[in-house]
Amino acid sequence: MQIERRESSNYHRHMAQIDDIIALSSIRAELRKAWRESKPGHADRIEQGGFIVQDGGSLKVVRWPEGEGASIVVPAHPQCKLNGLDILASFHTHPNTGADYLQEPSETDRRAVRDDPDLKARFYEGELVVARPKVYLITMQGTVLELGEARDILQLT
Numbered sequence: 001m002q003i004e005r006r007e008s009s010n011y012h013r014h015m016a017q018i019d020d021i022i023a024l025s026s027i028r029a030e031l032r033k034a035w036r037e038s039k040p041g042h043a044d045r046i047e048q049g050g051f052i053v054q055d056g057g058s059l060k061v062v063r064w065p066e067g068e069g070a071s072i073v074v075p076a077h078p079q080c081k082l083n084g085l086d087i088l089a090s091f092h093t094h095p096n097t098g099a100d101y102l103q104e105p106s107e108t109d110r111r112a113v114r115d116d117p118d119l120k121a122r123f124y125e126g127e128l129v130v131a132r133p134k135v136y137l138i139t140m141q142g143t144v145l146e147l148g149e150a151r152d153i154l155q156l157t
């Protein structure tokens with residue numbers, strides 16, 4: 001599927017909504033890959049994340065590099081762009097599946113999106129949080145929405 005876009009005077013507008021973005025099989029495959037690479041439930045689990053950018057007529061995922069101490073490093077993204085490409089969404093995983101850990105987006109997660117001035121472009125749809133039970137969306141206002149079951153969205157078998 002192609003994401004339709006049209007150009008306005010100074011900025012690009014596109015018709016993508018988050019549901020359309022996660023309906024793309026290529027994006028689902030990338031989210032599934034990130035989820036698996038975060039080794040959910042394992043002792044050496046590590047959060048994974050990335051940006052979903054618009055590259056010409058298609059969308060692609062650019063993963064965040066792993067930093068020290070099982071952390072991920074969010075690359076600089078001035079004006080909601082990565083190497084000149086519009087960032088339509090971001091995502092990270094919650095691989096700590098223990099019952100005593102919060103699966104849904106944390107207050108820190110919400111604030112990180114809400115308070116990031118470089119995640120305020122019109123084309124930015126929010127940050128996906130992939131957890132074992134569900135996939136959530138943090139909007140740029142910091143609101144959390146449940147998008148659906150992770151099993152369905154990631155097409156886990």
Ligand SMILES: [Zn+2]
Pocket residue numbers: 092093094105106109129
């Ligand atoms: Zn998180």
